[in-house]
Amino acid sequence: MINVQEQKVLLEVQNLKQYFPVKREKLLQPKLSVKAVDDISFTLREGETLSIVGESGCGKSTTGRAILRLDEPTAGKVVYNGKNILELSKKDLRTLRGDLQVIFQDPFASLNPRQTIQQILSEAMSIQNSVQKELRKDRMRELMHLVGLPEEALSRHPHEFSGGQRQRIGIARALAVNPKLIICDEAVSALDVSIQAQILNLLKRLQRQLNLTFLFISHDLSVVRHISDRVMVMYLGKVVEIAPKHALFDQPTHPYTRALLSSIPVPNPKVQTERILLSGDVPSPINPPSGCRFHTRCPFATELCSSKEPETVEVQNGHYVACHYANDFFSA
Template sequence: MSQALLTVKNLSKHFPIKGGVFRRTVGQVKAVDNISFSVNKGETFGLVGESGCGKSTTGRTLIRLLEPTAGEVLFEGKDIARLARKEMQAVRRDLQMVFQDPYASLNPQMTVGELIEEPMKVHGLYNKQERQKRVKKMMDLVGLNAQYITRYPHEFSGGQRQRIGIARALSLEPKLIIADEPVSALDVSIQSQVVNLMDDLQKELDLTYIFIAHDLSVIKHISDRVGVMYLGRMAEIAPKQKIYDQPLHPYTKALLSAVPVPDPKVKKERIILSGDVPSPSNPPSGCAFHPRCPKAFARCKTERPQLLDIGEEHFVACHLYDVDEG
């Protein structure tokens, strides 16, 4: 059994809604609402769901780019959600993030060399000569020509810019990288190159990933285990093959039914969900998915389902699998 590098317990991130003349808090947007999961050392944990389900907020809250409202984030057994700023700075070396839009996350006034060197300078690592040597090594690792070291981000393609972002994250030798939709802004032809690069880097450097995406085919290619999110809550967690071959939650089944099959002879039944995704500022009572669920019954409207252990590392938050229901 692999050892958990990161364990998330009852994590929530709520944003206040201000209203009135005095800008008082009149409500909460429950972007992440009491979720729990773990990530084992050396694995890729895929986090998937529709836009607005809270997966990117989860990623940012894990490394405290956003402060958690409640819950624990245990990294190597230490609750980083409660660390002071100085202690968190030290931990940040081990926790890095690759962002969705490589152009927006790179300072356009800095050269590639400066961008990759900057995290090392912030953390006080190596002398200037060693940093320069390491910058070239990082560029080589991600498939960028070291001759481009003095070029600026606008001189690169989207795929190359994402490689710069990955090199920048790798410069600190992190243990865990959170990749927030790292290929969704790229052309389809470039997406597979970046995913394959991350796969190769993981094997070479013994990295652990949380890979956030809305594209189930990308998640299938790179993940070992998958967590499916809906409206800030975790609907299902399982090893990749179980999610794709034996999905249990009605939402997971609907998501998978929408994935195109490359073989035109294979007929696939599409599950069409009724209604729109509810607002996280006013989530439904009980199971958040019940207004759109074809299998919903009375209990779903009143009681929030717990994440049940079905066995073989398969967890699902659905009353259909609760033995107490009889």
């Protein structure tokens, strides 16, 4: 594992907000918005894997999309190479997309079924002009080798591949333009365990070989624990905890993180987990709870929690928690 703190900052997200307007149902209803991502900040260092975890609707995927400007964020800054991505012109943004790539959960949906793998890869290269025309053939063979597919795969169509192989193609396409950062949005979630293991190993190997940085978005905490250097936990559009992997899994501090970790079924019948069972469902992001957004489900909530939004506290080197009682929970 790399020592994260010594690496240079590759990407910095500052006060990022992404609101989506809600269609008004009633005539005189005030204008509402879904606060999908509500004022989050974090940094990503070169060569590391930062994971974003949380349950559906917490804003983890929206964060990834906002960084790439697949949706136009409402406010905030995303600084990459000294430039704010959110202020780039269309042309500069296109150039930049060569550095920042994304792999989705369902690669099949993003692969044109009529194109062969060769066409898909060559299209990606020509958009970014990342590889000279004469060299593209060689580069494609190299890519196939990198992601563990036979060279013959180049002349075939996406539907001829299994789920795991398609994800390898998705990875090859992302790598075609020599990216620095890859955002993996639930990239292994749809795969069976045995295939998932193959893809996770592949991602790790590629990271070492090509010095890639990953922003790994997932709901599966076991996978996150395996692949990450640092982990960021989100709840209802906010970051509740961010820490190096071991700190987070060994000393989860925010009550939500604790509940989340304790909810995972462990594949070992002898382990009896002390489960913190949360009551109810996640509240609506249109009208999130006042104060700490987790207070409606938090077993430790006090009056303070419902009235005042907690500051983010650094409980230990690099371990940040957004909870009024962070220090109490940390030592506890």
